[in-house]
Amino acid sequence: MTEITVHYQVNRPEFHLNVKFTANGTGVTALFGQSGSGKTTLLRCIAGLEQADEGIFIFNGEPWQNADINLPAHKRPIGYVFQEANLFPHLSVEKNLQYGFKRRKASEKSIGYDDAIHLVGINSLLKRLPSQLSGGQRQRVAIARALLTNPQLLLMDEPLASLDIQSKAEILPYLEQLNQQLDIPVFYVSHSPDEVLRIADDIVLLKDGHVEATGPLNDVLTRTDLPLAKLEEASAAVTGVVSKHNEEFHLTYVKIQGGTVAVSKLNLPIGHKARIRISAKDVSLALTPAQNTSITNAFPVKIASITPTVDPAKVLIKLDMGGDYFLSQITKLSAHQLELAVGKIVYAQIKSVALMR
Structure with a gap:
C-alpha cells in the first residue's frame, strides 16, 4: 500500500507544532481538531508555504522534504483549496480554470479539463464572473481549478467554513465524488464532525499541536478514550x-x-x-x-x-x-x-x- 510520511516541528513564541504520522496514499485523510490545534499550520508546512524548524514529507517513497531536500511550494505537485475561493475577480470562470490548466505538467494521472468541470458540476457557470456566483459555486470552481493543476496530492483547508448551511449542503455531494472517482489522496482540514463523517476515510486527531490519535475513521470515532466519542453528536x-x-x-x-x-x-x-x-x-x-x-x-x-x-x-x-x-x-x-x-x-x-x- 502506498503511504505518506509526515513529520513537522514548528516552534513559535505563541505556538508549538510537533506532529509525526503515516497516512494512506489513497482516499481522504481528515486533519481534525479544535481551532488552534495546528491543522492549518500543518497543511501549510506540507504545501511548503510555512517554514518548519524540522520537516520530513515523503510521498509514496519520494521525498519532498527532509534534511537534504526541501522542494519550494511551486515545485510540489499539490493542489490547494483555501477557505475562500480566491478566484481572479476580473476573469470568467472559464478563464480562471484555464489560467492554471495551461501551466500544468502532464502525467499519467492527468485530469482532463472537461472531466474536472463535470466532476464539480460547473458546466453552466463557465461564462460567469466570480461575483455572479454563490459561495458554494465559487468553491466548486476553486476545487476544479486545483484539480486542473494536475496535483499528486490535494490539500483542502476547511473549504466549507465560510459557507452557509444551504451552500454546504450543495457542495458536500461533490466532495464525496472526489473521493469516489479520483485516484488522488486528499488531506482535508476540518473541525466539523459532520463533514468528517461524510468525507473522510482516515483521520488524524490533533490537539495543541500534537497528534492525539490517527487511524481508520470509525476506529477513532468509537474510541471511548478520545474526545470524538464524548461529543453530544458522537x-x-x-x-x-x-x-x-x-x-x-x-x-x-x-x-x-x-x-x-x-x-x-x-x-x-x-x-x-x-x-x-x-x-x-x-x-x-x-x-x-x-x-x-x-x-x-x-x-x-x-x-x-x-x-x-x-x-x-x-x-x-x-x-x-x-x-x-x-x-x-x-x-x-x-x-x-x-x-x-x-x-x-x-x-x-x-x-x-x-x-x-
Missing part, C-alpha cells in the same frame, strides 16, 4: 454494501458486518459501497429481542466497554457487531437495571440510521 461511520431495495415501503437495505440495516430509499445500485451513520443517542439496548415495536433496525451485539460521560447521569457503551463498532449513550440507571457488563450480549435498537454516502 456517532459511528459503518461501511456496508447496498443489498436490495423495497419499492413498496421506499427502503434501501445495506448489508454491514453484523447484519442488514434499512434506510430511506436512495437511488443506488445493488452492490454499491455505502457508509451509514449511527448516532450514539439513537441506540437503545434491550436484553431480549423487542416485539411489536416501530424500530426496524435491531441486532444482537456484544458490549465491548462501558465508560462514564461528562454527564454523571449517563454512560457511553461501545458495542461490537461482528467486528463493526458503534456507540450507545444511555442513562446510568438503565445500565444498572439491565445489569450491563463487558462481554454481555444485548440487543441494540437503532432508532435512526443515516446513509452518508
Whole structure:
C-alpha cells in the first residue's frame, strides 16, 4: 500500500507544532481538531508555504522534504483549496480554470479539463464572473481549478467554513465524488464532525499541536478514550454494501458486518459501497429481542466497554457487531437495571440510521 510520511516541528513564541504520522496514499485523510490545534499550520508546512524548524514529507517513497531536500511550494505537485475561493475577480470562470490548466505538467494521472468541470458540476457557470456566483459555486470552481493543476496530492483547508448551511449542503455531494472517482489522496482540514463523517476515510486527531490519535475513521470515532466519542453528536461511520431495495415501503437495505440495516430509499445500485451513520443517542439496548415495536433496525451485539460521560447521569457503551463498532449513550440507571457488563450480549435498537454516502 502506498503511504505518506509526515513529520513537522514548528516552534513559535505563541505556538508549538510537533506532529509525526503515516497516512494512506489513497482516499481522504481528515486533519481534525479544535481551532488552534495546528491543522492549518500543518497543511501549510506540507504545501511548503510555512517554514518548519524540522520537516520530513515523503510521498509514496519520494521525498519532498527532509534534511537534504526541501522542494519550494511551486515545485510540489499539490493542489490547494483555501477557505475562500480566491478566484481572479476580473476573469470568467472559464478563464480562471484555464489560467492554471495551461501551466500544468502532464502525467499519467492527468485530469482532463472537461472531466474536472463535470466532476464539480460547473458546466453552466463557465461564462460567469466570480461575483455572479454563490459561495458554494465559487468553491466548486476553486476545487476544479486545483484539480486542473494536475496535483499528486490535494490539500483542502476547511473549504466549507465560510459557507452557509444551504451552500454546504450543495457542495458536500461533490466532495464525496472526489473521493469516489479520483485516484488522488486528499488531506482535508476540518473541525466539523459532520463533514468528517461524510468525507473522510482516515483521520488524524490533533490537539495543541500534537497528534492525539490517527487511524481508520470509525476506529477513532468509537474510541471511548478520545474526545470524538464524548461529543453530544458522537456517532459511528459503518461501511456496508447496498443489498436490495423495497419499492413498496421506499427502503434501501445495506448489508454491514453484523447484519442488514434499512434506510430511506436512495437511488443506488445493488452492490454499491455505502457508509451509514449511527448516532450514539439513537441506540437503545434491550436484553431480549423487542416485539411489536416501530424500530426496524435491531441486532444482537456484544458490549465491548462501558465508560462514564461528562454527564454523571449517563454512560457511553461501545458495542461490537461482528467486528463493526458503534456507540450507545444511555442513562446510568438503565445500565444498572439491565445489569450491563463487558462481554454481555444485548440487543441494540437503532432508532435512526443515516446513509452518508
